[in-house]
Amino acid sequence: xxxxxxxxxxxxxxxxxxxxxxxxxxxxxxxxxxxxxxxxxxxxxxxxxxxxxxxxxxxxxxxxxxxxxxxxxxxxxxxxxxxxxxxxxxxxxxxxxxxxxxxxxxxxxxxxxxxxxxxxxxxxxxxxxxxxxxxxxxxxxxxxxxxxxxxxxxxxxxxx
Amino acid sequence: xxxxxxxxxxxxxxxxxxxxxxxxxxxxxxxxxxxxxxxxxxxxxxxxxxxxxxxxxxxxxxxxxxxxxxxxxxxxxxxxxxxxxxxxxxxxxxxxxxxxxxxxxxxxxxxxxxxxxxxxxxxxxxxxxxxxxxxxxxxxxxxxxxxxxxxxxxxxxxxxxxxxxxxxxxxxxxxxxxxxxxxxxxxxxxxxxxxxxxxxxxxxxxxxxxxxxxxxxxxxxxxxxxxxxxxxxxxxxxxxxxxxxxxxxxxxxxxxxxxxxxxxxxxxxxxxxxxxxxxxxxxxxxxxxxxxxxxxxx
Numbered sequence: 169x170x171x172x173x174x175x176x177x178x179x180x181x182x183x184x185x186x187x188x189x190x191x192x193x194x195x196x197x198x199x200x201x202x203x204x205x206x207x208x209x210x211x212x213x214x215x216x217x218x219x220x221x222x223x224x225x226x227x228x229x230x231x232x233x234x235x236x237x238x239x240x241x242x243x244x245x246x247x248x249x250x251x252x253x254x255x256x257x258x259x260x261x262x263x264x265x266x267x268x269x270x271x272x273x274x275x276x277x278x279x280x281x282x283x284x285x286x287x288x289x290x291x292x293x294x295x296x297x298x299x300x301x302x303x304x305x306x307x308x309x310x311x312x313x314x315x316x317x318x319x320x321x322x323x324x325x326x327x328x
Numbered sequence: 329x330x331x332x333x334x335x336x337x338x339x340x341x342x343x344x345x346x347x348x349x350x351x352x353x354x355x356x357x358x359x360x361x362x363x364x365x366x367x368x369x370x371x372x373x374x375x376x377x378x379x380x381x382x383x384x385x386x387x388x389x390x391x392x393x394x395x396x397x398x399x400x401x402x403x404x405x406x407x408x409x410x411x412x413x414x415x416x417x418x419x420x421x422x423x424x425x426x427x428x429x430x431x432x433x434x435x436x437x438x439x440x441x442x443x444x445x446x447x448x449x450x451x452x453x454x455x456x457x458x459x460x461x462x463x464x465x466x467x468x469x470x471x472x473x474x475x476x477x478x479x480x481x482x483x484x485x486x487x488x489x490x491x492x493x494x495x496x497x498x499x500x501x502x503x504x505x506x507x508x509x510x511x512x513x514x515x516x517x518x519x520x521x522x523x524x525x526x527x528x529x530x531x532x533x534x535x536x537x538x539x540x541x542x543x544x545x546x547x548x549x550x551x552x553x554x555x556x557x558x559x560x561x562x563x564x565x566x567x568x569x570x571x572x573x574x575x576x577x578x579x580x581x582x583x584x585x586x587x588x589x590x591x592x593x594x595x596x597x598x599x600x601x602x603x604x605x606x607x608x609x610x611x612x613x614x615x616x617x618x619x620x621x622x623x624x625x626x
Contacts, residue, residue, distance in 0.1 A: 214497065215400075252501040259512050310501075311400070318402075326401040326508055327362040328515055328583050 202241040208251040215311035217251050220291055222303050228293075231302040239306055240281045243313070253310060257323055264322060271320055284313045360583055361591045363511075366406040366439035367394045370446035370461070377433075381409060389489040390447045390460060390496055397500035411437045438618065439467050447492050455482030458491035462503050468619030469520045469578060474506040518560035518580030521594045522620040523601070525551065525574045533610070533625055534571045541608040548574055554604050555579065558597075594619050 205222035212218055221242075223235025245261040247254045258264045265272055275281055285306055292303030317323045369387045371377045381388055391408065398405045411433055446461040457480050464474040478499035480491040527533060533540060535548035543550060548569050555564050560580040567577035585592045598614050598621045605612040605623070615622040 252505070254502065255505045255509055259509070314401075324508075324512065324515070326398070326403040326504060326511070328360045328511055 202238045204242060204246065206239050206242040206248060208248045209305065211252065212307065215309065216286060216307055217253065217310055218305060218307045219248060220303055220305050222301060224299050224301055228300055228302065231300045232304065235302055235304040236281060237276055257314065257317060268322055271322060284309045358590055363440040364406050364438055365398065365441045365443060366408050366437050367391050367443045367445060368408050370444050386488040386492050387447050390445050390492040393493050393496035394443060394445055394500060397504060401504055406437050406439050441473060442467055449488050455484050456486065456491065457482050458488060458495045460492065460495040462499060464507055466520060468522055471520060473510040474503050476503040515583060518563065518582050520578045520619065521581055521597065523576040523579055524620065525623045527572050528624050528626045531625055535569055535574055536571055540610065558600060594621055
């Protein structure tokens with residue numbers, strides 16, 4: 169009888185741990201997962217860059233949000249070859265995300281990143297069985313974005 | 329009662345003498361000392377740096393555009409033109425050698441980093457263009473910090489200034505971004521200083537002397553041991569050691585005092601090394617020029 173109780177309790181513990189770990193994964197911000205499908209198009213004026221960003225989603229709205237988040241993730245953490253931001257704005261993605269999780273949560277999950285988008289044009293649209301793939305041409309106010317990151321102590325100002 | 333009054337007076341004066349001046353007290357806030365950056369024109373062997381900027385408006389435009397890029401990132405540079413004028417007014421130049429004059433200006437300005445801009449004008453039947461070469465170096469060590477080559481593209485115009493401006497625009501941000509990554513590295517791993525240790529004429533010591541201190545080790549090894557313990561993150565490089573000279577061409581020191589959090593500079597590091605020499609009962613003379621520390625053992 170005791171062994172049955174023990175088995176029952178251990179199953180319960182495993183289930184609880186399992187549920188918690190799933191919850192943890194589920195609660196991870198979406199911006200942690202991004203693709204490198206962001207390409208430099210042009211520098212139309214001083215302090216701006218225009219890029220093409222691809223996003224995926226179950227519907228068009230989520231695909232558009234994903235494309236925008238993708239664009240900012242690449243700008244911040246990877247840099248875009250061929251553009252003046254070919255070095256990422258943030259020096260160390262892991263350290264920065266760990267130290268400033270609140271900032272990144274509000275930046276990506278809120279609407280803060282939207283304030284740096286000067287123009288949006290849909291460049292492509294594909295609908296598969298389950299996933300919608302959309303391409304956006306985005307003009308980003310880089311100077312303003314850099315200043316915003318500096319003011320929030322995410323990146324350092326030029327100098328020591 | 330009178331005794332108490334005197335003790336109180338003594339205590340209060342001693343406290344006051346140790347306290348920071350009320351007018352400059354920042355409440356413990358420490359602002360990191362920023363590097364001094366100067367943008368200078370590139371000069372060839374036969375070109376006169378004194379007149380080059382006065383005569384060549386395109387070089388002035390290129391330099392102004394580079395300074396503008398620094399300004400847009402909230403960084404103030406040392407103005408080369410005013411330094412040059414001040415130097416001319418004060419007759420600081422004693423040599424006709426151009427390289428000497430350039431290094432004299434860099435030295436006089438106290439710049440930590442100098443950015444050199446070379447402007448090349450190209451003419452062709454398919455249009456005119458300007459190429460620009462930007463190089464950023466540490467003044468003391470000569471370490472290269474950032475390098476960029478920019479093109480204006482071909483245009484049917486004789487407005488060289490506009491082309492120079494376009495060439496700078498194309499690379500300025502990228503140049504500053506590379507510079508910033510080097511600054512981050514300096515913040516994390518310390519900045520470079522050069523340490524040159526020599527002996528005065530007639531000194532009874534040399535680098536092989538093992539009668540210095542109590543360890544019985546040659547002096548050069550004792551110095552290196554000290555450097556290993558005191559260089560930031562144990563990061564130093566010896567250029568060479570002879571019996572009469574020892575040069576550390578790259579010793580890293582932190583930007584901030586690791587215990588107090590206050591700004592740290594080559595002078596403070598030199599003082600520590602000075603104390604070390606004193607502990608060995610050596611009489612030394614120290615000189616500091618920018619980021620280079622000279623020690624002469626008497």
